[in-house]
Amino acid sequence: xxxxxxxxxxxxxxxxxxxxxxxxxxxxxxxxxxxxxxxxxxxxxxxxxxxxxxxxxxxxxxxxxxxxxxxxxxxxxxxxxxxxxxxxxxxxxxxxxxxxxxxxxxxxxxxxxxxxxxxxxxxxxxxxxxxxxxxxxxxxxxxxxxxxxxxxxxxxxxxxxxxxxxxxxxxxxxxxxxxxxxxxxxxxxxxxxxxxxxxxxxxxxxxxxxxxxxxxxxxxxxxxxxxxxxxxxxxxxxxxxxxxxxxxxxxxxxxxxxxxxxxxxxxxxxxxxxxxxxxxxxxxxxxxxxxxxxxxxxxxxxxxxxxxxxxxxxxxxxxxxxxxxxxxxxxxxxxxxxxxxxxxxxxxxxxxxxxxxxxxxxxxxxxxxxxxxxxxxxxxxxxxxxxxxxxxxxxxxxxxxxxxxxxxxxxxxxxxxxxxxxxxxxxxxxxxxxxxxxxxxxxxxxxxxxxxxxxxxxxxxxxxxxxxxxxxxxxxxxxxxxxxxxxxxxxxxxxxxx
Numbered sequence: 001x002x003x004x005x006x007x008x009x010x011x012x013x014x015x016x017x018x019x020x021x022x023x024x025x026x027x028x029x030x031x032x033x034x035x036x037x038x039x040x041x042x043x044x045x046x047x048x049x050x051x052x053x054x055x056x057x058x059x060x061x062x063x064x065x066x067x068x069x070x071x072x073x074x075x076x077x078x079x080x081x082x083x084x085x086x087x088x089x090x091x092x093x094x095x096x097x098x099x100x101x102x103x104x105x106x107x108x109x110x111x112x113x114x115x116x117x118x119x120x121x122x123x124x125x126x127x128x129x130x131x132x133x134x135x136x137x138x139x140x141x142x143x144x145x146x147x148x149x150x151x152x153x154x155x156x157x158x159x160x161x162x163x164x165x166x167x168x169x170x171x172x173x174x175x176x177x178x179x180x181x182x183x184x185x186x187x188x189x190x191x192x193x194x195x196x197x198x199x200x201x202x203x204x205x206x207x208x209x210x211x212x213x214x215x216x217x218x219x220x221x222x223x224x225x226x227x228x229x230x231x232x233x234x235x236x237x238x239x240x241x242x243x244x245x246x247x248x249x250x251x252x253x254x255x256x257x258x259x260x261x262x263x264x265x266x267x268x269x270x271x272x273x274x275x276x277x278x279x280x281x282x283x284x285x286x287x288x289x290x291x292x293x294x295x296x297x298x299x300x301x302x303x304x305x306x307x308x309x310x311x312x313x314x315x316x317x318x319x320x321x322x323x324x325x326x327x328x329x330x331x332x333x334x335x336x337x338x339x340x341x342x343x344x345x346x347x348x349x350x351x352x353x354x355x356x357x358x359x360x361x362x363x364x365x366x367x368x369x370x371x372x373x374x375x376x377x378x379x380x381x382x383x384x385x386x387x388x389x390x391x392x393x394x395x396x397x398x399x400x401x402x403x404x405x406x407x408x409x410x411x412x413x414x415x416x417x418x419x420x421x422x423x424x425x426x427x428x429x430x431x432x433x434x435x436x437x438x439x440x441x442x443x444x445x446x447x448x449x450x451x452x453x454x455x456x457x458x459x460x461x462x463x464x465x466x467x468x469x470x471x472x473x474x475x476x477x478x479x480x481x482x483x484x485x486x487x488x489x490x491x492x493x494x495x496x497x498x
Contacts, residue, residue: 021153021241025253028241033256033267035277035286039249040099042282042482047107051092054109054145054209058090061208063116066200078122082137082197085118101246104150104161112143116201120176135176139197142171145205151250153242158252165206169198233298234259235291248279256287258294260301265294271474281468281479288475289354296361297349305346305363307445311339317437324429329414333371333378341370344438347382358388358403358471364410365438373416381430382411387439393467393480398450400443404435 022028063085070078093111100106116139148164174194229235236257243252251274258265267290277284299305309317315334318326333340350363363385368377386406392399409430412421421427467480 021239023241025241025244028253029272030270031240031255031267032253032270032272033288033291034237034254035251035272035284036254037249037251037277037279037284037286039279039282039284040247043097043099043250045282045482047095047097050095050097050107051109054095054112055090055092057205057208058087058112058114061087061204063118063200063204066196068196080120080122083119083121085116085200087114087116089113089115099245099247099250100148104148104245105250106148107146109145112141112145114141114143115139116141137177138175140171140173140175141169141201144168144170147206147209151243151245153239158239158243162206162210165209167198167202167205172198232261232302233295235295236264251277256291258291258298260294260298265290267291276472276475277477278479282481283479285478286475287478289352292352292359296352300346300349305350307344307442308341309344309441310341314340314342317342317441318433320433320437322429322432322436324432325425327426327429329371329378330369330429333369336372340372341374343368343370343377344442353474354471354476355473356471358390359476360386360388360405362386365434367434367438376415378414378416380411380413380415381409383431383434384408384410385434385439389443390471391469393464393469396464398447400447400450402439402443404439407431407435409434 022031065081065083065085067079067081069080091111091113092109093113094109096108096110098106118137119134120137121134144167146166146168147162150161150164151158152161172194174197236259237254240253240255243250253272256267267288270288270290272286272288277286318330318334344365344367346363347366348364350361352362353360364382365385366382367380369379371378384407385404388403388405390401390403392401409427412427412430413419414421421430463483465481465483467478470477470479
């Protein structure tokens with residue numbers, strides 16, 4: 001159904017496995033790790049594309065053959081059969097919608113004009129006449145289509161009750177062999193089968209709309225599952241309660257639990273409150289720190305925080321201007337014929353906390369610099385790093401900005417010489433190199449990785465406009481407007497309905 005379609009096209013987070021939904025929405029907030037708010041202007045943008053979905057539903061509906069009989073007075077029984085029903089000359093009028101607080105969505109498609117064609121077999125007989133004929137026919141229609149879906153929590157996701165689907169026929173004229181001025185006998189016949197044809201058309205159109213909604217919803221669900229999964233790490237975004245519908249927005253609430261190997265995180269005291277989101281933008285995503293912390297822990301355990309830099313890139317990185325004096329063994333490493341290699345990894349689970357200053361990440365990073373020999377590093381160092389990270393988005397690319405708050409070298413040594421480094425100048429060089437070379441490099445790698453995830457199939461279905469990432473106490477809000485290019489929906493429908 002159309003309303004279900006244009007909502008599910010955007011609200012990727014309406015998908016997820018659930019273990020039961022709480023009836024009391026306020027109680028569900030404390031188990032909520034992510035929230036999606038789709039405002040009225042966003043729904044209006046999606047509603048503009050609803051006519052393409054309706055057009056596809058009409059064109060791809062398959063109308064069954066119909067048979068019946070009716071008593072017609074002195075004519076006796078009239079037997080009829082309609083087959084090969086097809087549609088052409090389809091035009092779709094205006095689509096209108098409304099958000100109905102506490103109820104659902106109302107959608108009205110006005111002035112749907114179409115011509116149906118097919119073959120009619122009929123016969124009637126009595127002591128007066130005995131006739132059997134097979135004729136081509138056309139049906140001219142003008143229809144208003146309405147549907148009032150209700151969103152609820154069930155069947156492991158946000159579901160929609162679409163049973164309230166109706167068609168109002170303002171014109172329904174059946175012509176036999178193009179005869180637009182039928183005699184009284186044909187008119188008698190066509191009048192009483194018209195009701196049957198209307199029922200079949202209505203049933204098939206509503207059925208096809210629901211079918212198409214299921215196809216589109218399945219695509220969105222698969223895309224969401226893929227986007228939020230990578231290797232052994234995934235996120236359960238099952239809903240914690242039924243969605244809220246107001247006159248200004250639709251809002252859904254999700255668990256946001258990290259699943260890694262045989263473990264699942266938990267959220268029992270979320271900081272979410274509805275007043276943390278506004279209604280000024282089209283789309284909002286609210287994310288709790290309780291989502292990111294277990295995700296980071298899982299990534300650490302999965303060995304994701306490792307970085308190997310070799311050869312010319314190492315030399316290029318160390319060309320960065322530093323105020324500290326470069327130690328002699330570093331100078332030799334960068335000019336020796338053997339290719340240098342720098343290996344860096346997270347040696348403890350990083351911690352994360354969000355405030356108005358940004359998302360603060362504290363990590364213990366360990367590094368080894370190899371200079372020719374791959375058996376033993378020339379330099380070994382271990383640092384504690386705290387960085388405030390903020391994000392921005394432009395030209396369909398995410399940018400991460402890091403502001404180091406504290407960097408300390410807790411250990412440094414020259415393994416080949418079995419020597420600890422205590423010299424303050426060398427320690428300061430390592431610290432400054434981590435700050436000005438290491439942190440920017442790690443952030444750039446993260447940018448590439450996040451962009452890779454965002455570029456997965458279906459993730460670029462919309463044009464994101466002027467996105468903002470707001471950092472608050474214990475949570476992050478991503479707010480944006482968006483465009484939905486006409487050709488994207490057309491191309492998708494063609495692929496889906498082939």
